[in-house]
Amino acid sequence: MAVCIAVIAKENYPLYIRSTPMENELKFHYMVHTSLDVVDEKISAMGKALVDQRELYLGLLYPTEDYKVYGYVTNSKVKFVMVVDSSNTALRDNEIRSMFRKLHNSYTDVMCNPFYNPGDPIQSRAFDSMVTSMMIQVC
């Protein structure tokens, strides 16, 4: 369902970014980059307790005429950004949440791998396959 999924590290550099190759991927990269500002804004706007009350799912960050960008932040400030196509029957919020949950779970699995150093680009095949499965649904 998503056309682009990105995992951004705490320092706001991408750990993983994958988009459907249909369109110019650069555009998606740019969209993700610009959405980071919105993410930061939402994070800061949320509860003072840094993490406690903050909900992980940020919701719709900003819509464009073609796409909608959703955000999700983990407690370690790792952000997931998902760009979905607006032309699709509007995905329900719950679906987006479930997709982020799956992303989060897969990310946790990647983290559990002792061979993965946090901060490295994610090269896990399992993670890739999961992301691909989420993106393939679009078509």
Added chain:
Amino acid sequence: MEGLTLSDAEQKYYSDLFSYCDIESTKKVVVNGRVLELFRAAQLPNDVVLQIMELCGATRLGYFGRSQFYIALKLVAVAQSGFPLRVESINTVKDLPLPRFVASKNEQESRHAASYSSDSENQGSYSGVIPPPPGRGQVKKGSISHDTVQPRASADQQEPASPVVSPQQSPPTSPHTWRKHNRHSSGGNSERPLGGPGPFWSPFGEAQSGSSAGDAVWSGHSPPPPQENWVSFADTPPTSTLLTMHPASVQDQTTVRTVASATTANEIRRQSSSYDDPWKITDEQRQYYINQFKTIQPDLNGFIPGSAAKEFFTKSKLPILELSHIWELSDFDKDGALTLDEFCAAFHLVVARKNGYDLPEKLPESLMPKLIDLEDAADVGDQPGEVGYSGSPAEAPPSKSPSMPSLNQTWPELNQSSEDTAIVHPVPIRMTPSKIHMQEMELKRTGSDHTNPTSPLLVKPSDLSEENKINTAVKFASGNTVDGYSSSDSFTSDPEQIGSNVTRQRSHSGTSPDNTAPPPPPPRPQPSHSRSSSLDMNRTFTVTTGQQQAGVVAHPPAVPPRPQPSQAPGPVVHRPVDADGLVTHTSTSPQQIPEQPNFADFSQFEVFAASSVNEEQDDEAEKHAEVLPVEKASDPASSLRVAKTDSKTEEKTAASAPANVSKGTTPLAPPPKPVRRRLKSEDELRPDVDEHTQKTGVLAAVLASQPSIPRSVGKDKKAIQASIRRNKETNTVLARLNSELQQQLKDVLEERISLEVQLEQLRPFSHL
């Protein structure tokens, strides 16, 4: 190589030497280390030794089988005699002196032996002796003379000089592998520096591994990276790293492959059993893995933390990316730790990768944790064995972040069951009993006299749900929700389904209140039938306590008492009573209350029964009223709810009253039968409103008549039983009403849905 013909002396000598080298007493393969030492002791130049080794096929095989050994010895003799080393020279050179080996070698050998022994110990775990290569037509005989000492002595001198004897270095890994392959690997690995033969050995190792049955030859457990790697890897200096070679595999030289990282191969490439599954872990391999596991984690049931595993596998010098992938594959439960099974799977994958096999995308089945769980003490292996989940207790930790594997296994079943039941349930099945129960409760509240029914009734709805929950674990879980659902609301689900479901569930509960809704449908009809029949019977026989009791007993487990009460009044009576009861319960709760006190007025019932239908109805109503409280225990809460709903509807129609009683009785007739089935049959049987009205009328009549019935002290038993029966009758009637109402409700809802759909369709661009 052509067959080797040995003279007797040669044979003896060779066999002695073989035995000498056969540290592990495998009788089949000699320890590479020993062999190498022996060759060194032969005071031959290294290259010659290498050549010999190559010629005899040991390099190819990766180990020294008996035939190879003999050939090698022969070649040593040939070389020592100054003849050029040729394959043909084995047999062509006549009268070759026995190969000479420096005796001094003994010391070194002893030293080495010590190391070897340590190795051998380690390797002892390796299974197997590699069977002598089939091809060599050598005669293998044991009896070795003491000649072996000779070569040793010479060997000693040579040893120091032999460059081969360099302290273990990576090249030696091959020798190590050899050892392993030979299973003799004793010590040789660790101590065999064999710098020269190093590279030589690797191919050996590979060759050996290659031999494993064929396909999956993992290019031999490439000599575990010379001890260094392995040591670190395995924590044990030598040896053990080498995987036990499959003797059989060794034989197969076809699949020899050079290990990519041969010399540096840390992992012992276990020759994959390759018989049928390239990923299968052989016993030797597994044993080796277990030993390795123990070095890191002594407790076989424990976990290896991710960091320790990382270090361990990093020694294999595989690229981190691949190691990461291997980890992902093997850490089945994604807990960041490796159980024994997971560790074995990971190790196996590393070895495979080392041998050049590509990593699979998914964990092969043979590596699933289950394997190990069942086989080894290590149970967990959640990682390695997917299967393990099913079998192993799934030690808690290994649960994937998203879900607990172990739980997954169990839960899915439960969930399914619960889901199924849930799906089935949604039904108000509970409703009926609850309704009735509720009515009973009301009755009881009003009338405190009721014995069981009162209290139970009051508690019933909750009890029922509780019971349901208690009764069937998962099922009830769903059922409970349903119950809550139904009780709270409604009769949305098909009463039929509900009834059946509820009954089923109830059956599970088996306990009291649910007993009313008899576990299986079959019992239900019985009560009804019995009731109907019993009613007649009872009436005819002027129910006696005994009969009543019998009737009660005859009642299907669900509600023993019911049949009687139902029976006593008669089917017709029951129905109206039920209907009336419903109505009366609701509208005439106060009436019901007093009716309940009339619990024991069986005698009255009898009287009434004899009198007229109405009286019967009344009696039934009474009985129902009384039965209800009694039946509450048996009736599921749903019945109460059903009763409630019925009562509600009945209230509306209460006005119709007695006039309809008679009418109501008839239609009510059918319902009483399958009291249990009411959920199903009732709906079908009863027309919606009419029956309701009729029922209400009947119930009202019955209820109305009930209060007038005084209690008789003298016939408490009968009275109680009669009241029980009445209550049951009422329950059944109410349940039926409930089911019917629910059915109606469903229909209405369906209509509503269809209308809504039409509306949506008609409404243009509603979504915009």
